Structure formats: C-alpha cells, structure tokens
Amino acid sequence: METQNIHMLRWQAAIQEYGGNITIAHKSGNIHKNADGLSKWALANTPQKLAWVPQEEHHIEGICVTDIGKLFFNKAKESYKLDKDYHILCKLLMKDCKDPSLSSKLDQIWKKAYDEGKFHLLCGILYHSTKHTCVMSLTDRTLINNISHECHNSVASGHLSEDKTLERVKTCSWKPY
Template sequence: MTQERIKAYEKIKKALTEAPLLLMTDWNIPFKLYIDACGDGLGAALHQVQIIGDKPTEGPVCSISRQIKPTEARYGASQMGCLFLVCALEKLHYYLDGSVFEVITDYNAVKSLLNMITPNRHMLRWQIAIQEYRGNMTIVHKSGNIHKNSDGLSRWTLANTPDIPAYVPLKAEPQIPIEVINITHIGTEFFEEVRESYKQDQNCHILTSLLDKDCKDKFLVNALDEVCKSSYSEGRFHFFY
C-alpha cells in the first residue's frame, strides 16, 4: 500500500460520507431501497430523489451490508434475496416505518414473496415479517446491471468483529423445547383382562342385562349399588353393539 493509494482511499471515504453524495433524509419524499445478495454477503442502498440545483437528483441516504452466516450459506439464490429484504427492512426500520418506498431487486422471488401461496417455512416467516410494510412498499424487478451500488456492498462486506464501528454482537439462538409423544403398544392380553373384569363385576353384569334386552325388572335395578342405580334412573347408561 503506497502513500498515493492511501490518500486516494481516504479521499473516496470522505466523499462517500459527505454532501452532496450523502443526502440528508427528507421524510416527505419516497425512498428507493436497492438490495442485492451474493455468496459472501448481503448489501442494501437506501436512496431518495431530491431537488439539488433545481433538478431532480438521486443519491444515497445510507448504505448497509453484512456477511452471510454459516447457516444462511445453504440458501438458494431466491431465498438469499428474500432474506436480505427482511434484514434490510429490519435494519432500516426507523427510515422506512410509515414511509412510502420502492424495493428494487433483480430477484424475481422477492417480488412474489408477498403473494406466495405455498411458501416454505423460511419464506412463510419472512412473508409475515414484511406484512407491516405491505401498504407502503412496492417491489420492482429490474436487471442486475443497475444494482452496482448494492451489488458492490454485498461483495465487499466487512467481517462482524468487535474492531469495526458497525459490530453487532451475535445473539444466541433460542433453545426450543421439543415435545415428545410416547406411544405404547398394548397387547391383546390387556383387553382380555378388561373383558373378564366386566364379567366378574356384578353391576356391569346387571346393567348389561337391563340395557341389552331393555329389561325393566325392578329386582335387578334394586340389586345395583346406589351410585349405579341413580345413574341408571337418570338414563346415563347406554348399550352399544
């Protein structure tokens, strides 16, 4: 790294963080959110079209990017695009909550995310997450050659380490308890024992005789114990073949 390159780098860094390149947010003007993802990272650029020098000029309000997590590396291209739409909305919530904005992406899946009929578990969770923006957000698909801002951000992401100003401590994933259902096989011997116990029970034998033949024999009814007699009189017993 030569002194000339260091000066050029510092000059570019200063230019990117000062007006007129970095616009002051105008809350009365809609936003444009450019998003892009690649195999290494995710990037987003939030723009507005403001009047500068008597003519409409589009410029950045802020830019964000991050590296993908190991678990996200397995996602396909469509899932990756949808993932960073959700991440960008979460990160830029204070800009976009209640604001009208347009999402510009070269991923078709992002455009169809809101109206996906049979989403998988990831897409369903993300679909729910962006519902609060539904009335103010328009998703537009455009070719990738206009995404040089967000494309560059996604390809040159910084590692999420404590030595950078944008460091975000990783949260431990919540422990989700798993409910277990135990299924026990009951052999025929058990049901035979239950069947024999009914035959040996005096109340069951009497009730079977009364209900099977619709018998009204008072002698049999009086032979029941008080609890069964009361329940029989109230019609609580039924015989099913």
C-alpha cells in the first residue's frame, strides 16, 4: 500500500500485522478524514511495500477475556458484612426480612436510592440499577482496585485516561461516592 501521509504509515504497518485475517470497511466520517483513508485502501502485504512484514506459516490468534470468578463474588459478599449500609441493604432485600424499619438506619444517599427501588439482591450480590443499566455494588477497596486495574492497566484495556477509566468502571460496578 502506498501512502501519501507519512503519519498514517505506523497505522498501516500495525494493520498489516493481521495479514489477511481482517476486513476493513469504509465508513466515512466528518472528523479524522486522514484516518478514513485507511479503510479505503487495500492492505496488500507484499515485499514491494514499505511496511512489508514476512508472514509465518502458522498464525497464532487469540482473544484476551477478563472473567470474574467465584473468588471475586465471595469477596464481594464478605465485604458487605463489614460495611454498615451494605449489610443493612442485604438484610432489607432478603425475602424473609421482618424489619422494614431498618431502612431508617441507612445513610441519606443509600436510603434515597433504596426508597427509589434502585437496589436488587441476586445470589447474595447487591446490584444498583439506573435508567438503563444494573451494575454490581462494591464496598471492598481491593475489589474496586482490581476492577480499576482491569479497566486501565491490563493488556486488553487500552490504558485509558483516568476519566475514561472511571467511566468504564461505572459500567460494571457502583459506589455512592
């Protein structure tokens, strides 16, 4: 592939590493017009091209997937017992709760969310729901740090900025402050 823009060469080289295993479809946009050019040109990997990479005979392909294991859920359940508000919410949301006045012992932000019906208890894990999502509620700092690590520092995360990492963490866990 011939390039007219030297700044695009590194992207072309990165895409060529995938050889013939990907297909690029053009979707024109209003910004980043120079990046749109990548999807318009065929990415032939031939020795005549500047970014040519010799291909091995056997390709190894893989996907990195982060899976939340039983240990994580068990730690989350145990951490609920150590936090006053989480412990009260778990008691309130159990089917055999005999004391609905427990909600008055919750801190204000928790009581408001509980009164609005935003908490759910499923298999011992507390979930917080909003208009469009329902995410796990966490209290243990090490669990929150583990999720932050997976969303920021892991191989598959993309090493986002702090703000983007916090946004990504909000898609899988919730803490009121």
